[in-house]
Amino acid sequence: MSNEYVIGIDLGTTYSCLAYINEDGDPVVEKNFEQEDTTPSVILFNENGEIIVGSPAKDMAIMYPLERVVTAIKRQIGTDYEVDIDGDKYTPVTLSAAILRKMINDFNDNHGVEVKRAVITCPAYFGQNERDATKTAGKVAGLEEVTIINEPTAAAIAFGFGAGGGEKKRVMIYDLGGGTFDVTILDINGNAFTAVATDGERLLGGKDWDQVLIKLIKQKVCEENGIDGSELEDDDDVKQALILDSETIKKRLSSAESTKGTLTVGGKKAVYTITRAEFEAATAPLMQTTIEIIGRVLAAKNFTMKDIDDLILVGGSSRMPQVKNGISKKYPEANVRVFDPDQSIAKGAAIFSKSHNWVGADEVAAAVAAGKTIVPKEGEITVHNVLSKSFGIKAQYDDGKEMISNIIFRNKVLPIVQTKTYYPIEDGQTSIKVEIFENSASDNDEGKRIELIDGYSVGEFEMDLPVGVNRSTPITVKFVATDEGILVAHVDCMSQHAEYQLQNKLQMSDSEIKDSQGLMEKVTTGN
Missing domain, CATH: 2.60.34.10 (Substrate Binding Domain Of DNAk; Chain A, domain 1)
Structure with a gap:
């Protein structure tokens, strides 16, 4: 066993990412077994009792009943949501742990180690229950020590380490992920990162753009092919196909003004066309919500956009052209920059993990209560x-x-x-x-x-x-x-x-964590 590697993990709603610090001291994203930089946060329970995570699960999802496929579990973290699969009960903690276990297994197999420490990110506005649940998921996945860091802060650390160049500046992180949304203002001063204000929406992200797009696709399929809408609503295969197709169409519209798609309905192929303008018009209310949250964060500290040096877009959904265009229209004075949207959060978590003073939570709480300061090590972030x-x-x-x-x-x-x-x-x-x-x-x-x-x-x-x-x-x-x-x-x-x-009301006992760790043996590694 080795603790040589301390990793950072962006546990995302739609995609998750793992990074570490290489021998040159640079943050590097670890490719999973499928040789991908990011792992789809999709979980599939097959008929052999195996838990399949990532692209294989996503690719096979259309061949399985909806109840055997779990997506967007991050939206349920900290709640009493539960699914029963073949007599075993899975909670948001154990389902999140399955995603973590897959990524950690792939890393361990590739590097011949068994990592036991990790920094895992979460949205800045997550409350106590969500943070505790995320931490517990790490323990169920096999980690012994887990530190939680806010996603916007991790992105700011990656920016300060790279494009920021260590300058003293004030940045706004606009983090639009697959299922969550954060806006955080941070002051960067060398290795010091201080959050100033934060706001966000728990249930807002790329998945919501997908849902709007699904409605638009249905409308187009019916209009352009003379199909009755009830045929789409009653077909489970169509529902699964739409979930996958909406993400693909959305990505195409980020680089093209229009795109075509196909959907098999009643054994017949239906072709449809969607333009970027139609998509952006349909999702304008979602975009407006993010603009309003920017305004709330600025107002919380009586700032204007002129007080912000860089407005940094992270999260895969921030790639949509309407994001940068919408912000620039509202705030023409803003210096809007898209910064490594898929990987910056995981890289920032890895940078933080490398210099983190791994002190127990009880020791930290006691020190703070006594008015004492834990002095950072030299070079520590x-x-x-x-x-x-x-x-x-x-x-x-x-x-x-x-x-x-x-x-x-x-x-x-x-x-x-x-x-x-x-x-x-x-x-x-x-x-x-x-x-x-x-x-x-x-x-x-x-x-x-x-x-x-x-x-x-x-x-x-x-x-x-x-x-x-x-x-x-x-x-x-x-x-x-x-x-x-x-x-x-x-x-x-x-x-x-x-x-x-304060403890999570849904907090798991040591015996419950141990039992849940047994379920992780079902997670396939591909090796």
Whole structure:
């Protein structure tokens, strides 16, 4: 076994990518067994009990029932989604682990090693549950140590390492992937990368452009071939074909003004034509949403586009001409650059992994809470992300209404330590229940009450109160958020103290992880 290689992985909705640092110190994307730079995030369960991942799964998908093919699992990460295949239950964690396992197996076989550490990327706006689930997927895949880094930050690291040339500058990363969308502003200063503001949309990406295109293809097939729409809706083979064809047609329209396609309906071939103009008109609302999110990120820090040195497009879907054209139309002053859209995130994760100080999360949380700084090694890349969500507790106000009282806010640079004082509801109260809520309130909302319905409960714990407390006895709640966004709550009331580290409600036990690792033996390697 060797830890010589520490890898970076972009675990994507439609495609995933693995990179490492070669002997010359350069980030290199590892080709998978199929000799591809990126691996389709497609999982197929065949009739022999094997789990097939990547291009073979994608190529064979049309020959299998829809329920035996899983795509876009990243959109389900952190949820209770589940599929039952031949009596075995698979969650977003185990399905994501299967994709990771395939890529790691290919790397290990090619280099004759067994890597145990990796940096895995995730969207900047991912909350606690999604980050924990991604980390657990890495462990199920066989990794012993996993660090999570935001995708836009990884892209910025790759840019700073290469095209950025180490200059001091402020960049905006526009990351339009297959199923997720992020906009993040970062300040780059040598080896230091500091996020300033971030925003995004969990369910927005190339898959949504594909869905619009599928509707357009159906319309064209019917109009140009005299086919009734019901024939397309009732044919599972047509549905599978459309999923594959929409991606192909979309890629063609990125380099051509129009393209033709064929679809077999009822045993007959139907030919259709789609123009780029038609596609862009149909998907204009999606593009407009990304433009609006750019505006929100700028407004969060009272910036204009003139405050941004480079607007960097990453993510495979950013290749679509309408992206650069749409941004340039709205912000003609922007210096828009397409930068290695498919590989920059994985390369940035690899660069970060090479210099990363692999310190345990508990040690980091304790150091932050104590106000101590873990000093970076010489030449080490330092990353300061912003908190992607706001966190607070449920509090009862004087009018009796229960609301969220936020303690730390999104778009604040990590690590964060913030304390707020509360009071018992009644004299002689014997205990309190601390319920922690995640929400999207901005730092401009500081002091405002947030409705419980506008938040998401992410954890709770109880603490006994000392004898003799009254409504004037202060209860201090301190939230500590580490560089990775790991949240620890400290509560003090007179002599009483309690600590609670926020954990994913769907978090797997060690025995569950071990059992899931057994399922990974079904992942084929092609060797």
